[in-house]
Amino acid sequence: MSIRLTIISQIENIAAEQSKKIAPLDDSLLLSQSGLDSLCFAILVARLEDILGTDPFTASDEVYFPTTLGEFVELYEHCPA
Amino acid sequence: MNTAPPETTLEGLIRSRPRFRLETCSGAVLGSEVLGSLTYVGGLSRLAGKSVLIGAKSQLAAARAMIELDGFAARLVICPPDFSPERLASVIEQARVDAIVCEDSRMVFGSARPLFVIESAGTREERIESPRLRTQWLLPTSGTTGPPKLVAHSLNSLLGAIKGASNGPSPVWTTFYDIRRYGGLQIFLRACVAGATLALSDAEESLDGHIARCLRLGVTHISGTPSHWRRLLMNPNHVLLEPEYVRLSGEIADRAILSALREAYPKARVVHAYASTEGGVGFEVTDGMEGFPASLLDVEGEIELRLRDGSLHIRSPRTATSYVGRDDLQLRDKEGFVDTGDMLERIGERCFFKGRRTGVINVGGLKVHPEEVEQVINAYEKVRMSRVGARRNPIIGDIIAAEIVLREETATTEDEDALKHDILEFCRARLPRHMVPVTMRFVPALDVLASGKLARRHA
Incomplete structure (x- = not known):
């Protein structure tokens, strides 16, 4: 599964587990309006680390925090595993 | 003296x-x-x-x-x-x-x-x-x-x-x-x-x-x-x-x-x-x-x-x-x-131990005693014992991670993913969401210190 699809399916799983209603997941979606809260994002980052073997937020000293879903996916796509 | x-x-x-x-x-x-x-x-x-x-x-x-x-x-x-x-x-x-x-x-x-x-x-x-x-x-x-x-x-x-x-x-x-x-x-x-x-x-x-x-x-x-x-x-x-x-x-x-x-x-x-x-x-x-x-x-x-x-x-x-x-x-x-x-914690006419003051995990500013989570996991019928600890997380400081030892009779026969799912559902029904383990791992045994107590990093 591609990184993008992995991220999308994890977001859907977490939203279901946490009973969150999420907005349509397109690249321009602002994360702040996605329907996920910070605990959901924390879970997402931990799950992705387990699945992809990488955590771009701690992998480098210079991390910019993504604001849209597209940027979030890009962060993972550009992070060396 | x-x-x-x-x-x-x-x-x-x-x-x-x-x-x-x-x-x-x-x-x-x-x-x-x-x-x-x-x-x-x-x-x-x-x-x-x-x-x-x-x-x-x-x-x-x-x-x-x-x-x-x-x-x-x-x-x-x-x-x-x-x-x-x-x-x-x-x-x-x-x-x-x-x-x-x-x-x-x-x-x-x-x-x-x-x-x-x-x-x-x-x-x-x-x-x-x-x-x-x-x-x-x-x-x-x-x-x-x-x-x-x-x-x-x-x-x-x-x-x-x-x-x-x-x-x-x-x-x-x-x-x-x-x-x-x-x-x-x-x-x-x-x-x-x-x-x-x-x-x-x-x-x-x-x-x-x-x-x-x-x-x-x-x-x-x-x-x-x-x-x-x-x-x-x-x-x-x-x-x-x-x-x-x-x-x-x-x-x-x-x-x-x-x-x-x-x-x-x-x-x-x-x-x-x-x-x-x-x-x-x-x-x-x-x-x-x-x-x-x-x-x-x-x-x-x-x-x-x-x-x-x-x-x-x-x-x-x-x-x-x-x-x-x-x-x-x-x-x-x-x-x-x-x-x-x-x-x-006092609930009605009973007091319950939540854990040690020094062992608290900070999940996005909310305090979690590992023992409180362990007590819920341990209550699941197929679980023998568990250890809950902090896992560093870039979004909210710490998240809850659990290691679980299953009861002998269930240890080898179960589908791990299904069992994880069931234990998580069990936890979600009983704990506030920030206390539910984010990651869960089955282990054959957990270290017990010479003192007889579960080995914890912050003991």
Whole structure:
């Protein structure tokens, strides 16, 4: 599964587990309006680390925090595993 | 220090209990018939009024030294057997140790002091009667980081929770604790007071060996931490034991372990005791349920319990009196209460332990006691035990991670992902969302420290 699809399916799983209603997941979606809260994002980052073997937020000293879903996916796509 | 002569010494106590016996796995025995007539500590007379570290390797030798030196040395310093030379050196300085008793004059203790040998065979050396002293018993508290902290007890404070011998047949005890830890020392003293047999555990002995020895001796009373008990229940031979009395202390006794013990030993009285090296034995819970009745709080009497800032405070003659060698630390507050650092939640008429103040995990500013999450996971029927810890997370600081040991019968037959899902659902139904584990891992076993407690990073 591609990184993008992995991220999308994890977001859907977490939203279901946490009973969150999420907005349509397109690249321009602002994360702040996605329907996920910070605990959901924390879970997402931990799950992705387990699945992809990488955590771009701690992998480098210079991390910019993504604001849209597209940027979030890009962060993972550009992070060396 | 109280200078009045003691009402009794340990040796005096045992002398009037002819059926007192200690048994080790190698078959060595210490019984009251030899006490008083034989001396084991060589050069004993030179230890009168001294501060003495008991550095014995074996529990039996340590017991001999405790019995001979109580009332004779000014201070007995008792450390668990796994203390490193660095920790021992710190203890020796803090307790101003004059001499060390041990089995072998070549042993090394981190800081050089004259060594006195505890012989394995007693001699009929003339016992020098000295003025009886109210010996101070120094024990390190059970925290595992930083230099050890010593607290001072007396034989009286240590015996405070122990009732006199009853008329019935004397019990046959065993404990998974080493008798040089507070929980084990309590059982050793119980055996002394009751004139009972105590089968000592041994780090070198297998659990199967220990169980076989319990059967041979007809053990009726067993004590250990909840982690000790979980380890026993994971051994198929636990079904051979038929204890009358099952005692838990040293960790939170959750509903899962209490019900598992009731199921395994339907004829036994299952009792959990709240005790710590600093706070002494607070109380025993005999109704078989987790937590304790809130009616114990705020009662005036010998044991006074208060809930302050969420933490249990105790004032009683069984608490230690002070820290020793650390002027910067105060054990009791102005009113004489000891803050145990054990956090409580009161729900209606029951109080529940949530965990240690120092072990808290911070999930995005919300505080989580690992023990609270473990209690829920452990209540899931297929789980034997669990350990919850923090996992660093770039979004909210820490998240909750769980390691789980399954019950033996389910361990190999289940679909792991389905089981994880079920346990998570079980947690979600019972815990606020920030407390639900984010990651979960099945492991074959969890480390239990020599103290009998689950190994935690922040212990």
